[in-house]
Amino acid sequence: MLIEYDENNRKHRLIRSTVITILSLATFLVLWWIATIVMNDRNFPTPDKVFGALWNLLLYGDPIGGHSIWEYIAVSLNTFLNGFGLALVFAVPLGLLLGYVKFLREFTAPWIEVVRPIAPIAWAPIFVLSFGSQLGPALVVFIGIFFPLLTNIIFGVQRIDKNWLDASKTLGASQGQLFTKVVLPATVPYILNGIKVGLGVGWMCIVAAEIYNKFGGIGQYLVDMVNGGLMSNAFAAIIIIAVLGLMTTGVAEYISKVVSRRMGMDA
């Protein structure tokens, strides 16, 4: 029985995208498997070994360290959320200000351009040394999220329709009111998009952030496993980080989409 695919049918579209995703993941596993056979390297485990390790990790935890995997995840999540919170607290007001005040934007542009390309991993030893093992790792995540968030917000403020500001002025808005009633709401979709991008980069930083921890989270576990030659477990940790990243960015993307649409600004 063959049914013709109908682009206008919601159910058809859903089935189509699900089938494609499943095929894609299956193909990935097959390619991975072939690659391990071709390379024949004990540092590069086959998928079954990795998923076996992941299964054991989820069920029994880490027998060497004596911790459950959820403890590692909790520590990483804590580090991540602290870094994210810090990035929000600093990037949102700063981005709005730099987007709005041309002089400040021009004045700080060289600083941003110098600091931004530095990889978060380069900051890790400095931050951990200067700020300790609590704040240090969070700051590495912070650096990762801060810049994409900041640049998105600055871009958003500059993209504000000048007519909105003009209209507000002819309706009697003061400078402060222009900011709260126009600049802030008009930038919300860009803030949310910045968060989405920033969260992705943030998870890329988690391993770098936890390298120097005594009891770090999932990132530190990964480093320990690599050092101990337990590659299946290291790959399992990578999968856990990937899933955490997918979940947070997925939530962020959903919120961003819904809010932008509700605001009539999903252009």
Place this chain on the structure above:
Amino acid sequence: MSKQEMVIEGEKYNSKDRIRADHTDLLYADIPEGEPLLKIENLNVIYRTDDKETVAVDNLNFEINKGELVSIVGPSGCGKSTILRCISGLLQPTSGTIMIGDNKCTTAGSDRGMVFQDFALFPWRTVRKNIEFGLEIAGVPKEERKERSERYLKAMGLSEFADSRIHELSGGMKQRVGIARAMIMHPAVILMDEPFGALDAQTRNILQESLVNVLQKSPRTIIFVTHSVDEALVLSDRIIVLSKRPATIHKIFKVPGEHPRDRASPELAALRKEILTYLQSQNTMNS
């Protein structure tokens, strides 16, 4: 729209009442209808770029009387909108003064409301919240805002769209919101910058009629920039015809006839011909 729906701002305001940012017309309550309200004196606008100066507006003088609608027409690119932006305070003229009554206008304020060609509505607000924006800015209490916006929603035929978002509206509906948003503030003068320029011909006609209707119930002082001579003839008490750039006044025409006007009347036809012939001559000289 039926006549009953057109009742707007029924109550009278006493000039001794508190003058607020949302009722700047009260500042000029002592000036009688038909007497000069807005005076433009020696208005000059010169644009400077690195290697040249362009005179956009050349020593312009005119007066707008209270309660009249004056259109400004002129050849394309003659600086009509520039003049309006100067009056609004959004653009600083090179020299010249803009006076409302005895007050000199320098920066933009709620005494000069504006309607924009591309609407300039806030997409994150509903229709009602767009109309209430100025009242909110002025600190008008919520209940009063609601009551007043209700009247304008009704007058502009927007009641059923009160809680819609801007992107759900047609172009004509959007500009109804734009007009309501400016009118609800009771500014001393309303500036309209080609407000119907982005609309199709039919919608344009409908909105012109709506505007005439609303103004009959609630007279306002309006400067209306347009490139459509027909539109100017239907709406205006007077028409200022500008020369090509740099803008100087060619002639000011008084438009005969009570509202609503018959677009095809012979008087209007004669006037139309005269203005169009002049504009044509200015455009050919240009090219």
